[in-house]
Amino acid sequence: MENIGPFHAKALILKPELAVLSHLCASTLTPVKSSSLLSVPSEAPSSRIPACLFVPPSPETEEITIRVCERLFLSDSRHGQQLLQSPVLQTKRRDPVVSGGLGHGRITVPPGTCERRSPGAQEVPGQSKLVGTFHSRCPITRRSQAQLPVAEYPDLRKHNNCMASHLTPAIYAKLCDKATPNGYTLDEAIQTGVDNPGHPFIKTVGMVAGDEESYEVFSDLLNPVIKERHNGYDPETMKHPTDLDASKVQSGQFDERYVLSSRVRTGRSIRGLSLPPACTRAERREVERVVVDALAGLKDDLAGKYYSLTQMTEKEQQQLIDDHFLFDKPVSPLLTCAGMARDWPDARGIWHNNEKTFLVWVNEEDHTRVISMEKGGNMKRVFERFCRGLKEVERLIQERGWEFMWNEKLGYILTCPSNLGTGLRAGVHVKLPLMSKDPRFSKILSNLRLQKRGTGGVDTAAVGGVFDISNLDRLGQSEVQLVQTVIDGVNYLIECEKRLEKGQDIKVPPPLKQFK
């Protein structure tokens, strides 16, 4: 018998429609009679899940038999257990590798169980049928249990994130050997969701995009994730409206006895360069160069200065901390597991205008994060500056031959699927001490399509009855629509607060329709 060397699941490449689910695990069954494989109870999942079993070399022939199955057998999987047979087709030889040897085997199908035949296949009753050969570097071992651990499919049984909800073995099998033109793969996209099972109360997204093409190449997984995260928005059938005309916004001045500050943020990605999880050092530096170059062209109330994280002085750093502008190396495992903190602090920095009302983060979680803010309740002015600044930056990069990542299905493309569309979070810090104690507060927020956070940002608690109130939605409505939603909603909340102050009752508003 040839020296069976180390194993590489994907060395066995079958026809795409029966792509191996990397079931070619080194752990194998003891030689199993074909009939016993068939006696396993079946459910009927609707999706076709290709898989392949190894049976270790039989003592007589020393040949490895591989059964290729149309449905996957996962003894522990919540996707059920089923085993049917189908013929397998062609294999490709993998280039030999230095360490270990090449294995070989024959692909057979147990007798009487074929549902489909490959052309020319002869079935002999009572005998396994040879349908092909393969090459792999698989070490064959024996196990006492006839269990089939799946070689590469992640164990998502304890997971509660959008990726885990939608990554079936079938989708994994289909996408596991695909890559974007830049070389970004499925395993890289989902790594953060595999490493961070999530929280029982908060459902995280669990995957990221490494480049613009990820949303296309991995759409079989990303579309259902997007649909779940964005309340039913279907990228296959719907279009996302972009509208940065700030003049359309109405009554954007809040009562400043309640609203302490107003802020709008979004992100933008530079088309043609990989996103933070995947970008090379040179690409990241290129993003910095392109953006800083463009920002240098801003004038008047938008004129400002860039502070590179690697080069800022102690004084500059302290000033940025005092202004609450400085961002730190990410510590959240959601981000670090996605590879966003690589090479820190190379090519990261902060730009802001002299008036400190317009701020751009470079190469943090996205290529750029753009923030417009000021004290007080003039949301209209904040949004107006936001739109003006964004459009001006876009014009400046276009002059130099660059553009933002955008398409009409997904709007502005950002690293995290949760930020697609507008990527916009418009919010205020507002005093609502009485409202916040009212048991209807959460319901009112939810119907107004708003969310609350503490004033330290996401995952902080409110202090002194002051809340960060912002829009829930990102995709499926335009910037103007979302900001209007915040304006109308916050005005309503202030009205409620005033009524409670006077001892009057408040009403829960009817829920807003989501996709206008």
Added chain:
Amino acid sequence: VSTPNVIMPFGNTHNKLKMNYSAEQEYPDLSQHNNHMAKVLTPEMYANLRDKETSSGFTLDDVIQTGVDNPGHPFIMTVGCVAGDEETYEVFKDLLDPVIEDRHGGYKPSDKHKTDLNPDNLQGGDDLDPNYVLSSRVRTGRSIRGFCLPPHCSRGERRAIENLSIESLDALDGDLKGKYYALKNMTEEEQQQLIDDHFLFDKPVSPLLLASGMARDWPDGRGIWHNDNKTFLVWVNEEDHLRVISMQKGGNMREVFNRFCTGLTKIESLFKERGHEFMWNEHLGYVLTCPSNLGTGLRAGVHVKLPNLSKHEKFGEILKRLRLQKRGTGGVDTAAVGGVFDISNADRLGFSEVELVQMVVDGVNLLVDMEKRLEAGESIDDMMPEQK
């Protein structure tokens, strides 16, 4: 959008993308860095190596990522690079040979490393004074040839390693007979017991390890095996494929080393029965993930009470001459508590296992004698050892 079918774990399309940029544009900023990799990796070397890859697709940037992300400490010199498979040490030898030479006391690319796991070759070691030596321990690591190492292995490989390990360890008998506890399946009770025994290892938190990708998919494929007597312990898929530990209370280092060698040799033959061998070659000895653990990968140590000696001005110098190092009893990067130190061999490569344990045995005996002298108020000036 074209989607090239890639050979996994990862095709090398991503590294080819970098070739569109010049070496200068891609070269990392190492100006704030103090680790072995940063000392050695010149822009020219980066340019020469950056288009190379091992057969499993491990590239130069993969090797150095941890060293780029962790500039190091002004007082401690970290290694700053890792191997993703056995071939890494060959394909990237231009970088790794000088790192190895620097880290392992001048070990040259032409040097040969001796392996000696015959415990009979150890002299003495069974009578370290238990009034001072509280416990004795020997650990090493092993990698299974043909699989990628923890920074680079796929889930399937990691699970295959786990399964192979379980099978082989299950076949141990006698005083080595034991049980495997998979991290993801253990009960609350089992977990508490392992914590109480100080056996349980946690998901790595050190950025040195995280940045190299060793914690991916935690806790999938990870586990702890130990014998019923709790004197022989194997960690599966933590920092290396296998970490093997023999330990017991008291000063009988000889017995600890005996069990260590017997256990390791048995495990090796059990793996061989299943068609696998350990990564080993005559230049680098046993091949492990971190270049600092090449050769023997062996750390033999004791927890020893040295309250007087540790305050002596020559303590550091004595340890250096004996080729020993001190740590706190919580392990590397912890402080000593109550004058109790973890004293172990400083070397890994260029000396055999027997030689290293001998150094520990002889060295600790001397340290305890010195401690006794100081307790008695006497001088130790005439006991100063020569540089080994």
